[in-house]
Amino acid sequence: MPDLAQSFADILAAVQRPGGFHVAGSFDIHPPRLVVTGVGSIALPLLPVQAEALLRVAEQAPYGRGPETLVDTAVRRTWQVDGARVALTGQRWSADLAAVVERVRRGLAVAGAIEAQLYKLLIYDTGSFFVPHRDTEKAPGMFATLVVVLPCDYSGGELIIRHRGQEVRVDLHRDEPSEAAFAAFYADCLHEVLPIASGYRLALIYNLVRVGPGPLPQAPDYGTEQQRLVQLLGGWNTSTAAPDETPAKLVYPLEHAYTQAEIAFAALKGKDAAIAQCLIPAADTAGCDLHLALLTVTESGWAEYTGGGRWDSPDLEVGEVTETDWEIHDWCLPDDSRPTMDPLPFSADELSPADALADLDEAEPEFSEATGNAGASFERTYQRAALILWPRTRRAATLAAGGLGVSVPALLALVHRWEAAGAKSGDPLWHEARSLAAAIRTGWPTDLWTRRQASNDGRMRDLFAIQLRLDDLDGCADFIARQSADGAYGAADNTALALVLGHLPTQRATELLRAVITANVGRLPGACAGLLLRCTQSDDPARRAALQAAARALLDGLPDGHAIVPLPNWEHPEPLTAAQVADAVTAFLRIDAAIAEQAVMRFLSLPAVYNLDGLLLPAALLLKDGGTDPEPAAVQTLRRAVLAHLDARIALPLAPPPDWARDAAIPCSCKHCQGLSRFLAAPTERVWLFKAAETDRGHVADKIQRANADLDLTTDKRGRPYTLVCTKNQASYERRVRQRALDLQHRERLVG
Template identity: 45%
Template sequence: MSSIGAALLNSLRSVERPGDFCVGGTREIFMPTIDVDGVGRIAFPVQPIQAEQLVASAEAAPYGRGEATVVDRKVRRTWQVDSAKIRIGGRHWDKTLAGLVEDVALGLGVGEPVAADFYKLLVYDAGSFFVDHRDTEKVPGMFATMVLVLPSIHSGGELVVKHLGREVVFDVHPEEPSEVGFAAFYADCVHEVRPVQTGRRLTLVYNLRFVGRGRPLKAPDYRAEHGRVVELLRGWTSAEDEPDKLILPLEHVYTPAELSFSALKGADAGVASVLVKAATEADCDLHLALVSIEESGSAEHTGYYSRRRWSRDEEDDEQFEVAEVIDRALFLSEWRRPDGSEAGFDDFPFDEDELCPFGAFEDLTPDELHFHEATGNEGASFERTYRRAGFVLWPTARRLAVLNQAGLRTTLPYLEDLTARWEASKAPIRSPLWREGDELSRHMLRSWPRSSWREDEDAEVGRMLDLQIRLRNMECIDAFLAGVSAEGHYAAPDNEAILRAAALLPAPRATELLVRILRRNAPAHLAACGDLVQRCVAGAAGRTCDLMQIGAALIEALPGPPTKRQEVDPWTWSVPVKPTFVVDLLTATSRVDEGLAARAIEHLLAWPKTYKPDDVLVPAARAFAKLAESTAWPAVGRLREASLDHLRKRIALPLEAPRDWTRANPLTCKCSDCRELGAFLTAPDQQQWRLKAVQGRRSHVEENVRSTTCDLDLTTERRGSPHTLVATKNQASYERRAKQRRQDLEHAPALDR
């Protein structure tokens, strides 16, 4: 665990009392029955006519001034109905009130028995308010006040509670008949009720007191702890060898729906009250998040074999135990800000050394644990998940480094927003917004994936380069092209952005980078590199870059004989050449220099097994036949001549249907069945061959036939046992040649123009 993490934990351990100075929210409950003398039973939500009746039977609410109780409408403009005139009941009310008081006490950090004494009903009509004040101890043992806001249609009337420089606003307006707002706070806290704007606000006020305790508690005072934490956090930004973020798991369990600063319980609420204010003063960002560890691996069955039977644990028919953890994922999710809003972050990875304390998840029971029986060649396996909520903290100065840990799904949209805001501000380069974009870009560049494997729809490189172009960030453009594109993380969709970015660099540097990109990526992405060169020649980069160097780099990277093709990296192999590549190559080089194009075409013609005439060269020549400009290019003329020569030679070959049943024998296997089948193939008077044999022998023959170009149709007769493999001769080879002849006769005239 980091030194700052250890010191932070030590400082927070002295927060002996959990809870906070106030707690509140809304809750759906079984509503009580409330009967008021002279008014009758109150309906919910409270109707205007009943509210008027309540005001008529109420009196102006006083407040305490020293030892005296006075009425001053400039200080407190509120109506009160004494508890003696009110009867609160209902079948579920006692249980509902007890549960609410228990939760409120927990939020205030009180673990002892607490009683709630009804004090009075208050009515705030339009314009009513109560300025800053403190409550007095009205009964022995009273330590706090609880306010229940009844369902009514109104606006304004927010309750504001203040303590030691902190301020919490409870803006609750329950309107549903089964919903109440609630707030509780220590009696020594200053609080006010802001003016009601419209409607009427009705509240039930309760005095909270200890049962059997003399001296009441006061609101927690964490000023000493707060000071120590602020000092620690301020030193974090400049501290070396400290993690970018820290994670403090909470004591209590929270579901994602419950996870919020306002819903924290016990000691968690106490720690939050220190961290929220300290983080703000020390320029740190504080969040709540769900901390998860997911593990999977191999499992072992714990049953045992006896001579009588297979035995398992009596309590569980499928007893397993974890054997070995193979995969492990650590991530943060369900982010919440102190103000209750969602942070908008995706899942974040984290390292175990960021946990405070280190090993906080050790010896915990998994929240989920699933075992899977062995199947086929796979042994038994398990999956388990640990989850705990936690505080996540980092210096604001390191925010972008932390944000970068979330990956490109988070950082690219964030950088796009930064860039748009910088453009809209019309601020110069090196302005604060630009610097923030530059800093995030550098973090992203350092962690950018370097694998040459790419998904087809991957557009992240293009998005990143486009943002750097908009930011006019030449250093990041250079670093990205050199460190990412020229190191194998490259695909055809990147080309347009690469060329736009390169066009902003000095011509010699742009040329150097494009040459490096071609040399590194051509073995695995030949077609993409051809497209890159063709776009370069036709675009803005071609007007400044050294096209001779760029074209020569592609020619030098061209594959030669197939036997010399090598694995590019563990995940990528070179792919067969496509006609479109030849078109791009000869178009680009012909537009640059005839000699360069001549080198290219001679290389293509030198290796017919790599640049196959029928699959590559002839289709490319046919494509050029539709491009009028290409008729003036000598290299294309050379391609056309070679393609025509290939077609004419094949057209000149004799083509005749078989006169008997003699067929070529391409089988190389020397087993007795394959030798017998080979003899059958060359026999002029045999049309059908039968092999009655077990499946293994039949399958072996079938595999050999299908792996060659035998002129045979295979079927299986399933009468009797074993079954019979039937091989019947056909004219497949002749039909293929006849089809090829028709194509050649069609293609040759198109090229001979």
């Protein structure tokens, strides 16, 4: 293709006139004195009783058909009061209206002065509407209509405006009672009012007229430019050229500055608005995606001293750029929705025109003076709003190249569009979504850490869920084999993985499950137990029985104090929780009771790994609370072992100490700690005063805390050095009392 970026810029350069065919917005209203002949003053927000009074003095609104004026409630059902019977006074209202008219003038790009002449007051009640129609010239110089909806309580009644194949839907209802809404549009625009769902809608209708001689303003027409854009972009979309022969996307920087909060097609100004209005329908017709976004270029490098400035603030200038980062972010679609896409990188060959960032060097740098071995440096950031396009035929490759933070949200949005269109398998959106999903799988990160991070971030889960919605089971299975069964797995994937495996044929599902567990059980035994448990929830006993190989893989990989699968230095196995131990036993029971018994015996034979109090007791309680009758043998074995442990501890005598002797193994034999040990063993001594330097006091206090000795510590700061006051207490006995109460509670739950 010829220079696409330059040709694109040349066409847009011909779009000179800003403005659109409509303007809409809201403003803070200073309530006017609104008086209607036959009713009197009208309160705002509009009260239902006054709305009824207005309807009694209003007439059925007619509509024009050629030279005729007709009343037909099948075409227009609303009521009107002629402008001559309506009085609007108040200095603040005049200023409010003047400000609205100026906003309309700028938005419609009308040169010269215009004014608003009150034409009608319209009252819409529930069910009122007006079918599509065009306004006729009602006054000399009229070129457009202005609708101001006053504060009132209603729903429905959206205004639809159409012009040359474009359509906008404007909701003029405002919840805030101090706010009014307006919409203005050229008189030749087809427009309609949808039915009022509830309440009353009160609207002032103004004729917008040109002040002074000259031709009437016309809505902008970009037909020629749009046709050229459709031809250019359509050729790009259908091009069979190699990907490196044409840019993957076009980045067209805009003229005006916009903040992050202002990024919206509706907020574009001047020529930017005209270009967007021209480009939106052309891009859609040509099969291209269009976004509005911010582009940011960040440069850094080393700086040079110029020799000027003071000694403590020398002058610096940019020396050499050593690092650059070009990215597009803060995405916005033509309907002003904001997809949650991560930043996408772009390159200079995608700029349109090529010199669009010629003022990049004018960005103000921030300098850092030399420190230590590092010389002086600088960093500068350049930001512009831009229109971004790419062909839909290359959407998959473009988005996949942007990383998972771009491609997966874009795929999700595409699937939403497909489902909104009827979710028909085999239609173009379906094929496009499956193509993008395949491109995402192909471009998935290759290094293990990044792949696991994608799992933790939910990207893998989202892709599984999307592929299921697209009925792409083969893609799911391939992805499990290449990613989940190769170490890119986390607990966040379990729900989606189990759902996918549940849709696959039994043999394929069990093979993949065993592979996932084998690859990950050494690192995430608890997550693997949870996955196996989810996969046993089938009502088909034969399918559950087929999971024996996966169950064996989990059992063989459960911790035994030795690393079964070597892990990288930066990684450690995730400790099992009691809930995960219970999950494993429950899953084994659903598959093969013998495996469950083997697992329990393994737990009980490794007390250093499976602590009775910290792990097996709470697991036994969970199994007991959620168990079945009769109790499975494996659960019974575990429960009996835990009960024996509790009974042995309950049988120990429990009485407060008879004297002040306290047991404690002080892990030190220095002279100070020897004195401490003698004090602890003394049956008649309750307080020990240790007057010593801070270092020695701290040493003794540390050993007391390490030994968990029954001592309260305070510091007497009278005199030098300070004195560490050690007072014996009954903390060990009190702990045993609390433990006894807890043991009795646990025993009751286990027996009951």
